[in-house]
Amino acid sequence: MANLEDRELEQYRSLLETPTEFENGFGWSTFAGIMFCGFIMLPGSIYLGLMTGGSMGAAGSWVTLILFAEIARRAMKTMNKQQLVVLLHAAGIMIAGVAIFPGGPFGHLVYRAYLVTSEAARDAGMTNYFPTWFVPSPDSAAITERTFFHRDWLMPIFLLAAMSLIGLVKRYTLGYFFFRLTSDVENLPFPMAPIQAQGAMAMAEMDKKDDTEEEADDENSDDTKPKKKKFSKWRLFSFGAVLGIIFGFLQVGVPAITGLFFDSPIYLIPQPWIDTTVLTEDVLPATPTGLILDAGVIFIGFVLPFWSVIGTVIAVLLTMILNPILHATGVLGHWQPGMDTINTTYANSIDFWMSFGIGSGLGLAIISIYSTLKDVRKKRKLILENQKNDERVDIWAVPDGRGDYPLWIALVAYILEAIAVIVMCCMMLPDWLSILPFLIIFSFIYNPLISYVNARLIGISGQSVEIPFIRESAFILSGAKGIDIWLAPIPVENYGGMAQSFRVNELTGVNMRSLLIADLVALPILFILSGVFWSFIWQADPIPSDAFPYAQVQWEYKTKQDVLHYSATFVAEGEDPDEKTLMDSEFGKALHPGTIAGGAGFTVVIFGVLSFFGLPTMLVYGLIRGLGNFPHFFILEIVGALIGRYYFQKKFGATNFLRMAPTLLAGYFTGVGLISMMTIAMKLIKSAVTSAPF
Numbered sequence: 001m002a003n004l005e006d007r008e009l010e011q012y013r014s015l016l017e018t019p020t021e022f023e024n025g026f027g028w029s030t031f032a033g034i035m036f037c038g039f040i041m042l043p044g045s046i047y048l049g050l051m052t053g054g055s056m057g058a059a060g061s062w063v064t065l066i067l068f069a070e071i072a073r074r075a076m077k078t079m080n081k082q083q084l085v086v087l088l089h090a091a092g093i094m095i096a097g098v099a100i101f102p103g104g105p106f107g108h109l110v111y112r113a114y115l116v117t118s119e120a121a122r123d124a125g126m127t128n129y130f131p132t133w134f135v136p137s138p139d140s141a142a143i144t145e146r147t148f149f150h151r152d153w154l155m156p157i158f159l160l161a162a163m164s165l166i167g168l169v170k171r172y173t174l175g176y177f178f179f180r181l182t183s184d185v186e187n188l189p190f191p192m193a194p195i196q197a198q199g200a201m202a203m204a205e206m207d208k209k210d211d212t213e214e215e216a217d218d219e220n221s222d223d224t225k226p227k228k229k230k231f232s233k234w235r236l237f238s239f240g241a242v243l244g245i246i247f248g249f250l251q252v253g254v255p256a257i258t259g260l261f262f263d264s265p266i267y268l269i270p271q272p273w274i275d276t277t278v279l280t281e282d283v284l285p286a287t288p289t290g291l292i293l294d295a296g297v298i299f300i301g302f303v304l305p306f307w308s309v310i311g312t313v314i315a316v317l318l319t320m321i322l323n324p325i326l327h328a329t330g331v332l333g334h335w336q337p338g339m340d341t342i343n344t345t346y347a348n349s350i351d352f353w354m355s356f357g358i359g360s361g362l363g364l365a366i367i368s369i370y371s372t373l374k375d376v377r378k379k380r381k382l383i384l385e386n387q388k389n390d391e392r393v394d395i396w397a398v399p400d401g402r403g404d405y406p407l408w409i410a411l412v413a414y415i416l417e418a419i420a421v422i423v424m425c426c427m428m429l430p431d432w433l434s435i436l437p438f439l440i441i442f443s444f445i446y447n448p449l450i451s452y453v454n455a456r457l458i459g460i461s462g463q464s465v466e467i468p469f470i471r472e473s474a475f476i477l478s479g480a481k482g483i484d485i486w487l488a489p490i491p492v493e494n495y496g497g498m499a500q501s502f503r504v505n506e507l508t509g510v511n512m513r514s515l516l517i518a519d520l521v522a523l524p525i526l527f528i529l530s531g532v533f534w535s536f537i538w539q540a541d542p543i544p545s546d547a548f549p550y551a552q553v554q555w556e557y558k559t560k561q562d563v564l565h566y567s568a569t570f571v572a573e574g575e576d577p578d579e580k581t582l583m584d585s586e587f588g589k590a591l592h593p594g595t596i597a598g599g600a601g602f603t604v605v606i607f608g609v610l611s612f613f614g615l616p617t618m619l620v621y622g623l624i625r626g627l628g629n630f631p632h633f634f635i636l637e638i639v640g641a642l643i644g645r646y647y648f649q650k651k652f653g654a655t656n657f658l659r660m661a662p663t664l665l666a667g668y669f670t671g672v673g674l675i676s677m678m679t680i681a682m683k684l685i686k687s688a689v690t691s692a693p694f
Helices: 002-013 028-052 057-074 081-095 106-116 119-124 151-171 174-185 193-204 211-219 233-261 295-303 306-328 341-388 407-428 432-461 470-478 497-507 512-540 549-566 586-590 593-612 618-626 632-652 654-690
Strands: none
Touching (some): 028 081, 081 512, 106 151, 106 512, 151 407, 174 432, 193 497, 295 654, 306 632, 341 618, 549 586
8 A cells, every 4th residue: 555655656756757958948039028028918917907907917928928939930930848938937927916906016106105195094094104115205296296206206116126126036045945955855746746837838838739639638538428529729719819809898998998088988887896785785784795797707717616616606695694694783883874895895894704704714724734734644654765765866966957056055145135124124113123023033933934834735735834814913912013014024925835836847847047037137127117107007097096997996995904904003193102002903993802713613614514524625715715705706707617517518528628718718818908908008199199299
């Protein structure tokens, strides 16, 4: 039995053979791809995120890869696998971002400008308490004139650039160190790395498998259905792009074009959602209701794990049942009739759901730790036996050409940047002595420890673990007062996942230094172009405003959440810092220990019941994701999951359709992104014409 398990463990390590040769993948094509993403994809991504909350994401990286591969073919040249993988990596850096702050780091600065003048900050009395190293004062011309070309932005921009560079250094120091330790020295299998590497290479190889091979793979799958129709990924991508262009024109194009000629844009499709909370409050009091009309959400439902989506269905139904009951019993006391989705969600959050979410997070951490330790215990003996039988002469030796550098350089560089961050934080914080012990613990004990633990866990079982609310707990325990501590770059980080990233890149045969060069080239270009495009968009229209409906509702909600957290240590003028305690703050009042314990217990019990009866434990993650949240996004996602499973999987076969769905999704968001790029180009032209002196 041990030999069988030993072979199974070794199978993961040898699922993809580690290349014996590594090649540099960075070249002029990579640089051209970075510039293409910066000038074409980036502005479209910003506009799409502000309008609808959508993201170019992987779709933008994919279309860049396809375009450059096709150009190379027609120029009678070929791009090798390493060049395409590095191009994919660089494109991902340029387009990366979250829905709230898409399009590079300057989105955070625009949000700060909104935060300091927001109604939430004004009501809490915090407007004049934000430090100038974080954001200019509310009456500064840098804020009132909506421009980054002002000296008051120099310090916030400098700190943002410094932290971006330090983040890069950390990835290639601490992350690299634990990759060497867990992959090279301990020889851990990293079971998910070959899967990710195959995905990256499949994208890079531009769909070399033909349709007949797709059919052959499907025959060898677990499907018992007869052989289904074959498909072409290129055709699917094109079909998705056409759908995206059509829907994107209605969703994004029409409002943007009409906004050029009228005082207010015209929305054929309500953005960001149809809000029915007020209409349903008599039947479902204290319950946000509504619907997002976005075809992309249906496509997302195609690709999400089905049982996770079913968990979300259960969570939405439970929320609709629980909220009226909690309101009737006086738990949801802040809700008032007439509140819309955002205000209802926020009121319910401070009364119940924030505490329940904290408890659920703790419950998930307990589950993750238990499951991972159980898995590690099972595999540890096998790994130790493998290491005993290891025939390598020098376990510290590295493959030739992989681009490695001495570990002492990584450690010294990490120590230097950690000291730099500590010094920066101490210079920013007036009450720095109270937080200094936590800065030292985080930088030199907690971050390396949690990174190593996660690197080992990912290397053994593919799982990771996070300890929730470490940062917030440290702020409160430190006794520091003021909101500065929440805004400083306190180093609470986990770089364990970088060990797997380096292992994935190793399996693709890419020289590590070419990835570093791509990062060093892409990062400053992203920083500069992010500033240029965000500055233009912000100057043209206030953000948020009617022109950007998604940002208008989401940024308002985020400011309320941020101000609630800041209140934990905020001391207003005239208040005695020594007398004000956590429970005197709005944040303290929103913490309900019984609800936190109930959330943790609920999560653990549900997971245990599902495990006992052999039911899909992904239901738990769907439940936690949906409980207490508004259902607007989830409804069409559920529709997509049901259509995908019970119609398309039967029509095309489960394995075949699961290959098709991501291609269709990428094509769709590429199409919507093209419309976003077109609209931002029209705004640029209008701005140039209206500002011309003739």
